[in-house]
Amino acid sequence: xxxxHNWLALASVGLRGQRYRKLSEQMSLAELVSLPASTLQQIxxxxxxAHGLSYEAQVWVEQALAWQAEATDHHLICFDxxxxxxxxxxxxxxxxxxxxxxxxxxLALPQIAMxxxxxxxxxxxxxxxxxxxxxxxxxxxxxSGMAQGIDSECHLGALHAGGKTLAVLGHGLRQIYPTSxxxxxxDIAQTGALISEYFPDVRARAEYFPQRNRxxxxxxxxxxxxxxxxxxxxxxxxNLAAEYNREVFAVPGSFYNTQASGCHHLIQQGAKLVTGIxxxxxxxxxxxxxxxxxxxxxxxxxxxxxxxxLDNVEDIPISVDVLAERVxxxxxxxxxxxxxxxxxxxxxxxxxxxxxxxxx
Amino acid sequence: xxxxHNWLALASVGLRGQRYRKLSEQMSLAELVSLPASTLQQIxxxxxxAHGLSYEAQVWVEQALAWQAEATDHHLICFDxxxxxxxxxxxxxxxxxxxxxxxxxxLALPQIAMxxxxxxxxxxxxxxxxxxxxxxxxxxxxxSGMAQGIDSECHLGALHAGGKTLAVLGHGLRQIYPTSxxxxxxDIAQTGALISEYFPDVRARAEYFPQRNRxxxxxxxxxxxxxxxxxxxxxxxxNLAAEYNREVFAVPGSFYNTQASGCHHLIQQGAKLVTGIxxxxxxxxxxxxxxxxxxxxxxxxxxxxxxxxLDNVEDIPISVDVLAERVxxxxxxxxxxxxxxxxxxxxxxxxxxxxxxxxx
Numbered sequence: 191x192x193x194x195h196n197w198l199a200l201a202s203v204g205l206r207g208q209r210y211r212k213l214s215e216q217m218s219l220a221e222l223v224s225l226p227a228s229t230l231q232q233i234x235x236x237x238x239x240a241h242g243l244s245y246e247a248q249v250w251v252e253q254a255l256a257w258q259a260e261a262t263d264h265h266l267i268c269f270d271x272x273x274x275x276x277x278x279x280x281x282x283x284x285x286x287x288x289x290x291x292x293x294x295x296x297l298a299l300p301q302i303a304m305x306x307x308x309x310x311x312x313x314x315x316x317x318x319x320x321x322x323x324x325x326x327x328x329x330x331x332x333x334s335g336m337a338q339g340i341d342s343e344c345h346l347g348a349l350h351a352g353g354k355t356l357a358v359l360g361h362g363l364r365q366i367y368p369t370s371x372x373x374x375x376x377d378i379a380q381t382g383a384l385i386s387e388y389f390p391d392v393r394a395r396a397e398y399f400p401q402r403n404r405x406x407x408x409x410x411x412x413x414x415x416x417x418x419x420x421x422x423x424x425x426x427x428x429n430l431a432a433e434y435n436r437e438v439f440a441v442p443g444s445f446y447n448t449q450a451s452g453c454h455h456l457i458q459q460g461a462k463l464v465t466g467i468x469x470x471x472x473x474x475x476x477x478x479x480x481x482x483x484x485x486x487x488x489x490x491x492x493x494x495x496x497x498x499x500l501d502n503v504e505d506i507p508i509s510v511d512v513l514a515e516r517v518x519x520x521x522x523x524x525x526x527x528x529x530x531x532x533x534x535x536x537x538x539x540x541x542x543x544x545x546x547x548x549x550x
Numbered sequence: 551x552x553x554x555h556n557w558l559a560l561a562s563v564g565l566r567g568q569r570y571r572k573l574s575e576q577m578s579l580a581e582l583v584s585l586p587a588s589t590l591q592q593i594x595x596x597x598x599x600a601h602g603l604s605y606e607a608q609v610w611v612e613q614a615l616a617w618q619a620e621a622t623d624h625h626l627i628c629f630d631x632x633x634x635x636x637x638x639x640x641x642x643x644x645x646x647x648x649x650x651x652x653x654x655x656x657l658a659l660p661q662i663a664m665x666x667x668x669x670x671x672x673x674x675x676x677x678x679x680x681x682x683x684x685x686x687x688x689x690x691x692x693x694s695g696m697a698q699g700i701d702s703e704c705h706l707g708a709l710h711a712g713g714k715t716l717a718v719l720g721h722g723l724r725q726i727y728p729t730s731x732x733x734x735x736x737d738i739a740q741t742g743a744l745i746s747e748y749f750p751d752v753r754a755r756a757e758y759f760p761q762r763n764r765x766x767x768x769x770x771x772x773x774x775x776x777x778x779x780x781x782x783x784x785x786x787x788x789n790l791a792a793e794y795n796r797e798v799f800a801v802p803g804s805f806y807n808t809q810a811s812g813c814h815h816l817i818q819q820g821a822k823l824v825t826g827i828x829x830x831x832x833x834x835x836x837x838x839x840x841x842x843x844x845x846x847x848x849x850x851x852x853x854x855x856x857x858x859x860l861d862n863v864e865d866i867p868i869s870v871d872v873l874a875e876r877v878x879x880x881x882x883x884x885x886x887x888x889x890x891x892x893x894x895x896x897x898x899x900x901x902x903x904x905x906x907x908x909x910x
Contacts, residue, residue, distance in 0.1 A: 317806075442823075443802065445825070454825045
C-alpha cells in the first residue's frame with residue numbers, strides 16, 4: 191500500500207493522532223500497517239482494530255479513494271500533509287485523515303470557531319450573522335458545524351460578507367445533514383470547504399456531533415459561543431477550547447434570555463465577554479505574537495457517571511443508543527462523556543460504535 | 551461647644567474623615583475647633599476653611615440642630631457614633647456627620663449598593679425590581695441613590711418585598727429631588743432611612759450626585775450595576791467600589807442593548823457577571839468570613855483633563871458650572887473628575903463650590 195493508503199487504513203480502525211504518535215516511536219507508518227494482526231494486538235491495538243487493519247481496511251480505503259476521484263475539489267489530507275492544519279495537530283486526538291470538499295489551503299489560515307444553539311432567539315441569529323460577517327471582513331475564517339440555528343447563521347453571515355467559511359460535519363461527505371442545508375453546503379464548498387473525519391458514506395449519528403465539535407474547536411485560535419443554554423454541546427466545545435489553551439469568547443444576553451445562560455456561565459468561569467469583534471481580533475494579534483496562549487482556567491465539571499459508562503464499553507463495538515439505554519441516560523449526555531473518555535484515550539470510535547482501548 | 555457641635559462645625563467647612571484623622575493625631579476634636587483662624591491655617595486648613603470654622607460654623611450647626619429637633623426620626627450620626635457605619639469609615643473621605651431620617655440602626659447592617667441608568671430599558675427596570683426584592687428577602691439591605699430609573703426601581707423592589715431600604719441623597723434632607731420621588735422618600739423613611747452628608751437646607755447640585763455615589767458605595771459590601779452606559783455615573787460608582795476593595799457586580803444585557811454597554815465593560819474588567827442573587831449572596835458569605843476582600847483589579851482610566859481642572863480650583867470656592875464653562879467640559883465630566891480629586895485629598899467641597907487644599 192502507498193502512503194495515503196496507509197493513513198486511510200489506520201483511520202478506518204479508529205486510530206487518531208495521539209495513539210499514532212506513540213506507535214510511530216517504534217516503527218514507520220508502512221511497518222505499522224503491514225504488521226500481522228497478532229503483533230498489532232501485542233503493541234496495544236484491540237482485537238477489533240487489529241483484525242480491521244489486517245482484513246477490512248482495504249474496503250474503506252477504496253471507498254475513500256473512489257470519493258476522491260469523483261471531483262477535483264475532493265481532497266484527502268493526511269496527518270503529515272503540508273495542508274494538515276497545525277492547530278488541529280496540537281490537540282489531543284487529531285484525525286489521521288481529513289476529508290475535504292472545497293479549498294484545502296484554507297485549513298491553515300486563522301480561524302475562529304463559532305458555535306451555539308440550534309434553537310436561538312432572533313437576536314441570537316442576528317448577532318451570529320453580524321459577527322460572522324464582520325470577522326470575515328477582517329480576515330478571519332469562520333469555522334462552524336453547519337447545524338441548524340447559530341451554526342448556519344454563522345456560515346451565512348460569512349458567505350454574505352463575500353467570505354470563505356469552513357464547515358466541519360459529523361458524517362461522511364456524501365451525506366448532508368440536516369438535509370435542509372444542502373444548498374448551504376454547496377455554497378460553502380464553492381468558496382470555502384466542508385471537512386469531515388468520517389469516511390464518505392458514513393451516516394450522521396448522535397455521537398458524531400460532539401466529535402465533530404472537537405475538530406471545529408481544534409482548528410481555531412478561539413471559540414465564540416453566541417447563544418447556548420447551560421447543558422448544551424456548545425459548552426462542551428468551549429470546554430475543549432479551554433483544554434486546548436485557546437481563548438473562549440461568549441456573547442452576553444438579556445438577564446431573562448435562557449439561551450444566554452450558557453454564555454453567562456462561561457463568562458463567570460473566565461470566558462471573554464464579547465461586545466464586538468475588536469474583542470476577538472485582539473486575541474488574533476496575541477495569538478500571532480505568542481503562538482499558544484497561557485493557561486485558560488475554564489474547566490467545566492461534568493458531574494456525570496463517567497466510570498459507569500466506561501465499564502459498559504468493551505472490545506465489541508457498542509453504539510451510543512444502546513449505551514444510553516443501558517445506563518439510563520440521554521443520548522446527548524452519553525455522547526458528551528464518550529467524547530471526554532475518547533480524548534482521554536480510554537475509548538475509541540470504530541464502525542459500529544465505541545470500543546475500550548488499552549492504557550498504552 | 552459640645553461634642554456634636556464640634557463635629558457639625560468641622561463638617562460645615564468641608565472637612566472629611568481622612569483630613570480629620572491627620573489633624574486628630576495632633577490634638578483633640580475640642581482643641582481643633584477652638585483654635586484661632588490663623589493657627590488653623592498653619593496646620594493646613596485653607597483660609598476659607600479657617601475663617602468658616604471660626605466665624606460661620608455656628609449658623610450651620612444651629613440649622614442642623616433645629617432640623618434634628620423637628621422630628622423623632624431625625625438623627626445626626628457623627629464620625630465616632632456607635633451607629634456610624636464601619637464600612638463607610640474605611641473609605642477615603644467619609645463624611646464627619648451623617649444626617650439620617652429614619653432608622654439609624656440599619657446603617658451597620660450588610661448592604662448591597664444597586665445603581666444604574668436614569669433611563670433604563672423595561673427589562674432593566676424589571677431586573678432591578680426583581681433583584682432588589684430577592685436580595686431583601688434574603689436579608690440584605692438595598693442601598694441606592696433614589697434617582698429616577700434603576701435607583702427608584704431598586705428602592706421600590708425592596709419596599710414591595712416588605713423590606714427596609716436606604717437612600718443616600720445628593721442634597722439636604724429638607725429637600726427632595728427629584729420631586730416626583732416625594733412619596734417614595736416618605737415610604738423609605740418609614741421603615742428604612744434617608745441619608746445625606748449635606749446640611750438640611752442644601753439644595754441639589756449636579757456635582758453632589760457623584761459625591762452621593764461614593765457614600766452609596768462606601769456603605770455597601772458590593773455594588774451591583776443593573777444597566778448603565780459606558781460613560782455614566784454608575785461606572786464611577788463601580789470604580790469607587792473597586793478602589794474600596796469591594797466586589798463589583800454587573801447584570802449582562804443583550805448584545806444590542808446600549809444600556810448594557812457599561813455593564814459589559816465592567817465585566818470585561820473583572821466585575822462579576824450576575825445571573826441571579828446567588829452570585830451576590832456568595833459574596834456576602836465571603837465578606838463575613840474574611841472582612842475586606844483582596845485586590846480588585848478593576849480600574850477605570852478616566853482619560854480626562856484632571857490637571858487642567860485642578861489648576862482652576864483655588865482658595866475661593868468655584869462652582870462646577872463655572873469650572874465646566876472655563877475648561878470647556880460638561881458638568882457631568884467635571885463632577886466626576888472633581889470627585890476623584892476630592893478623594894485624592896486635593897480639593898474640598900465647601901458651601902459655594904470647590905476649593906483647593908494643601909497636601910498636608
